[in-house]
Amino acid sequence: MKRKQKLTNALVFTVLLIGALIMIIPFLWMISTAFKSVNELNTWPPSFIPKHFNFDNFTKVFQAAPFHLYFLNSVKMAVLSSLAIVFTSLISGYIFAKYRYFGLAFLFAVILATAIVPFEIYMIPLYLEMQKLDLLNKFGGLVLPYLVLSFGIFFIRQNVVQQIPDEVMEAARIDGLSDWGIFFKIVIPLMIGPMSALGIFAFIEAWNAFTWPLLVVGDQSKFTMELGLAVFQSSFTVDMTMISAASLISIIPILAVYLLLRRHIIESISMTGGK
Amino acid sequence: MEKVRRKPRLKSGHWFVILALAPIIILYAVLRFIPIVQTMYISFFEWDLISAHKPFVWLDNFKELFSSDTFIQSIRNTSLIAFGVLIFSVPFAVIIAAMLDRGVRFKSWFESLYFLPYIMPMVPVAVAWRWILDSNHGLLNYFLSFFGVPAQAWLIDTNLAIFSVVMLTVWKMVGYNMIIFLVGMKGISKENYEAASIDGATGIKAFWHITLPLLKPITVFVSTVTLIQGYNVFSQVYILASDIQGAPGHLVRVLVYDMIESGFRFYKMGYAAAEAVILFLIVLVLTALQLMLLRDKKTSRKGMKR
Numbered sequence A: 001m002k003r004k005q006k007l008t009n010a011l012v013f014t015v016l017l018i019g020a021l022i023m024i025i026p027f028l029w030m031i032s033t034a035f036k037s038v039n040e041l042n043t044w045p046p047s048f049i050p051k052h053f054n055f056d057n058f059t060k061v062f063q064a065a066p067f068h069l070y071f072l073n074s075v076k077m078a079v080l081s082s083l084a085i086v087f088t089s090l091i092s093g094y095i096f097a098k099y100r101y102f103g104l105a106f107l108f109a110v111i112l113a114t115a116i117v118p119f120e121i122y123m124i125p126l127y128l129e130m131q132k133l134d135l136l137n138k139f140g141g142l143v144l145p146y147l148v149l150s151f152g153i154f155f156i157r158q159n160v161v162q163q164i165p166d167e168v169m170e171a172a173r174i175d176g177l178s179d180w181g182i183f184f185k186i187v188i189p190l191m192i193g194p195m196s197a198l199g200i201f202a203f204i205e206a207w208n209a210f211t212w213p214l215l216v217v218g219d220q221s222k223f224t225m226e227l228g229l230a231v232f233q234s235s236f237t238v239d240m241t242m243i244s245a246a247s248l249i250s251i252i253p254i255l256a257v258y259l260l261l262r263r264h265i266i267e268s269i270s271m272t273g274g275k
Numbered sequence B: 001m002e003k004v005r006r007k008p009r010l011k012s013g014h015w016f017v018i019l020a021l022a023p024i025i026i027l028y029a030v031l032r033f034i035p036i037v038q039t040m041y042i043s044f045f046e047w048d049l050i051s052a053h054k055p056f057v058w059l060d061n062f063k064e065l066f067s068s069d070t071f072i073q074s075i076r077n078t079s080l081i082a083f084g085v086l087i088f089s090v091p092f093a094v095i096i097a098a099m100l101d102r103g104v105r106f107k108s109w110f111e112s113l114y115f116l117p118y119i120m121p122m123v124p125v126a127v128a129w130r131w132i133l134d135s136n137h138g139l140l141n142y143f144l145s146f147f148g149v150p151a152q153a154w155l156i157d158t159n160l161a162i163f164s165v166v167m168l169t170v171w172k173m174v175g176y177n178m179i180i181f182l183v184g185m186k187g188i189s190k191e192n193y194e195a196a197s198i199d200g201a202t203g204i205k206a207f208w209h210i211t212l213p214l215l216k217p218i219t220v221f222v223s224t225v226t227l228i229q230g231y232n233v234f235s236q237v238y239i240l241a242s243d244i245q246g247a248p249g250h251l252v253r254v255l256v257y258d259m260i261e262s263g264f265r266f267y268k269m270g271y272a273a274a275e276a277v278i279l280f281l282i283v284l285v286l287t288a289l290q291l292m293l294l295r296d297k298k299t300s301r302k303g304m305k306r
Helices: A002-034 A056-064 A067-098 A104-115 A119-132 A139-146 A150-163 A166-174 A179-190 A192-207 A211-216 A225-233 A240-274 B010-042 B060-066 B069-101 B107-119 B122-132 B139-145 B158-187 B190-198 B203-214 B216-231 B235-240 B255-264 B269-295
Strands: none
Touching: A002 A240, A002 B069, A002 B107, A002 B122, A002 B158, A056 A067, A056 A240, A067 A104, A067 A139, A067 A150, A067 A179, A067 A192, A067 A225, A067 A240, A067 B010, A104 A150, A104 B010, A119 A139, A119 A211, A119 B010, A119 B255, A119 B269, A139 A192, A139 A211, A150 A192, A150 A240, A166 A179, A179 A192, A179 B010, A192 A240, A211 A225, A211 B255, A225 A240, A225 B122, A225 B235, A240 B107, A240 B122, A240 B158, B010 B269, B060 B069, B060 B269, B069 B107, B069 B158, B069 B203, B069 B216, B069 B255, B107 B158, B122 B139, B122 B158, B122 B235, B158 B216, B158 B235, B190 B203, B203 B216, B216 B269, B255 B269
């Protein structure tokens, strides 16, 4: 029986290891290719570790296309989106958790209902709105749809309900704090954890955005990293080593955030299933 | 819903809610509510984005849709991809989650590695996959050559290209599904297994007779999310199959691609909106199905950790 147990353990471990390898091979391959020279690119059989590490690709990429601008645009978009989503979700999530005025429950239900509607369904009217507001091909038009997030409101509401008892608020009220005072002095300090989890989630979402930038941005200097990379890889004049170098640059911020905070990220994303 | 008792100073509370919530609700209205309703409204018109002439055509756009070969082709391809992703990613996710849940060395490392593709941006990973699937220099064909499989034209042959999209999407989604299953498995109390082990059900038997039935609500949720995401497939197709996307046969044309092309290349806004409405209907049907399947199994949900 014990031997059988050991055998099963070893088998499970091996299967998981093979699976994990499949998960990271595309990344390893991307890294390997990014450091290859063009000559080594077409050798057969393919080499896994480049014979000569070629760092030139990373400088050549910035000469071939303004990736520094793309990167900056993506950072700007992701940071602004993240801050805005944290702020809008915090205040409305708190109100939906703690206030019982007429219509609030209905509003919350409507917001939750729109959460199931994928972006692709309303992107055409959204585009037309941006056109009317003269925001096409501008940073404003790019970032505007990323300022609110239904999941964020739900997430904060859930956390307020669980972590801030009514007694705390009553006590603060007796101490003479106003509604605004309670929000700023009691709620915000208690919600730092969920706020940062949501902020990271929103940052990743905005960084990974592709379809919307593709629709609204036409001017190369306003491309995001995702859009810039998509256009770059379709050009016939660049080879796979440079494309891989550019790909690597585009995933580095997400990779860094993930390496630092993977437990928090996994936990907050697993909340999306807790609905 | 939690009971909240507060009555003092109704007036200031009202002002707080109105002032704080109004800007957010306005944003929501502009960015979500109005566009969703407008999608349906626009789908009844024929409009080229520029001209002032905008005739109301009632259901003509929908009639045109269903007589269009490219639309039928894209619905077919999108469904193949959505269900293809479903039948691979959900069983894989359950199996991986079950293996992790029974306890294994480096568990949290495995969890992190399997989850990694899910949070990565689609464009760079699709680019990497495209290179792996390359028919001349690709890693996959190299690997398959050890088993005597001749080189395949992964991204050029229609069926293989659809399969490639499925493969990439499964690879990217499986970590998310796994995490949700893991949360569900953690929620199943040990007592269930103890009781079963007295009856001789352990290991795979226990998994089959206890874990899987108790996971039904989670499976329904994960399947719905996977199908909805599958029907919205776009970025990976755009990158993987961009060579063949515009080809005469519209080989791997998917719904969102067709919608964007109708709207932003041919300026048929009403027609594109009608396609969005079809996508909306698909999402609604899937969601309704999910709610229906979950309703009779409400009890098994209580074990879930939130």
